[in-house]
Amino acid sequence: MGILILFACSQSGLTQIDTLALRAMDEATSFGFGSYQLKDTYLSPFIYQGWGGRILNERVTWLQSKLSRQRIIGVDLATTKNPAENVNDFGIFVDYSHAYHYNVFNGNDFNILFGASASIMGGFIYNTRNGNNPLSAKADVSLSLSLMLMYTLWINEAPVTLRYQGMLPVAGLFFAPPYGASYYEMFNEGNLSDVLAFNSFHNKLGLTNYVTIDIPIYTQTLRLGYLYSYYTTDVHSIQTRIFSNTLLIGWVKEFYLK
Numbered sequence: 001m002g003i004l005i006l007f008a009c010s011q012s013g014l015t016q017i018d019t020l021a022l023r024a025m026d027e028a029t030s031f032g033f034g035s036y037q038l039k040d041t042y043l044s045p046f047i048y049q050g051w052g053g054r055i056l057n058e059r060v061t062w063l064q065s066k067l068s069r070q071r072i073i074g075v076d077l078a079t080t081k082n083p084a085e086n087v088n089d090f091g092i093f094v095d096y097s098h099a100y101h102y103n104v105f106n107g108n109d110f111n112i113l114f115g116a117s118a119s120i121m122g123g124f125i126y127n128t129r130n131g132n133n134p135l136s137a138k139a140d141v142s143l144s145l146s147l148m149l150m151y152t153l154w155i156n157e158a159p160v161t162l163r164y165q166g167m168l169p170v171a172g173l174f175f176a177p178p179y180g181a182s183y184y185e186m187f188n189e190g191n192l193s194d195v196l197a198f199n200s201f202h203n204k205l206g207l208t209n210y211v212t213i214d215i216p217i218y219t220q221t222l223r224l225g226y227l228y229s230y231y232t233t234d235v236h237s238i239q240t241r242i243f244s245n246t247l248l249i250g251w252v253k254e255f256y257l258k
Contacts, residue, residue: 023257025061028212028223030250032056036078038089039241042136042179043127044082047241048089052078054227054246061257066103068113070146072096076123076244091242093123093138097167099146113148117167133183138240142172142199142206158216167208171200179237197235204233214252221252 032054039047055075062068078091099117121140128134146167153160176197177186185191197203212225225248233240 023062025059025255025257026221026252027057027059027255028250028252030056030058030223030225030248032225032227032246032248034227034244034246036076036080036091037241037243038078038080038091038125039239040089040125040127040136041237041239042133042177043089043125043130044087046082048080048082048087050078050080050089052076052080052091052244052246054244054248056225056227056248056250066106068101068103070097070099070101070117072099078244087127087129090126090128091123093121093242095119095121097144099144099167101146101148109152109154111148111150113150115146115148117144117146118142119144119169135183136240137175137183139175140172140199141174142169144169144206160216161212161214163210163212163214165208165210167210169199169204169206171198172204173197174199174204174233176233176235176238194236199233199235203235204231206231212248221254223250223252224248225250 034052034054035049036052037047037049057073059071060068074095076091076093080089080091081087097117097119099115101113101115103111103113105112119142121138123138125136125138126134144167146165148163148165150161150163153162173196175195177195181195186195207230209228210225212223215222215224227244227246227248229242229244231240231242
């Protein structure tokens with residue numbers, strides 16, 4: 001994160017204001033593996049459980065001394081089975097979020113940032129048993145609140161940065177066809193009535209907990225992380241549930257922009 005760069009450079013005689021004036025930026029690419037739960041009553045009434053992988057790319061840029069911009073792109077691939085383990089659900093999801101945070105508390109080693117983000121998610125769940133309607137498409141545009149806590153430990157004069165980020169969607173719009181609607185009728189015959197729905201806490205609950213540890217190793221920075229994603233909707237008599245617990249490992253690249 002940008003604060004990691006900020007503290008690391010303070011060792012070379014740069015002040016926080018000097019460092020931030022250069023618009024510190026870092027970019028991290030992480031790979032993860034973990035457990036998934038998928039449920040979509042358009043396809044099946046059961047909860048499918050299994051495993052999946054995730055690729056996550058994150059970029060943070062400090063625009064001013066207390067204002068930062070965060071961009072996250074993620075790709076999820078999951079394979080799950082029903083309780084009888086004789087049917088599979090495959091899930092593919094791509095999401096993009098763009099957030100701004102304001103540093104509301106700036107201590108020597110501890111920072112609290114608060115902000116908001118806009119995100120787009122798309123993908124599908126595919127069921128291997130269904131014949132006529134084997135696929136359930138997902139598309140979601142959301143506005144979320146975001147809280148970030150960061151703490152820097154100094155180990156042998158090297159900064160190890162711990163971060164927690166929580167993101168809570170509060171409002172948005174998503175693709176929600178009525179129960180029994182045919183994708184052939186929707187996309188081949190143009191029957192798209194009632195396929196979009198406004199979402200908020202009354203029909204959608206979501207939460208993302210994101211924890212990272214950035215560890216400098218010589219000239220590189222190793223990132224270890226954990227991501228818990230909770231997403232559930234209930235609209236048009238269709239319930240959707242997408243849970244994931246993912247362990248992440250990646251590398252952080254650090255830059256300065258004029």
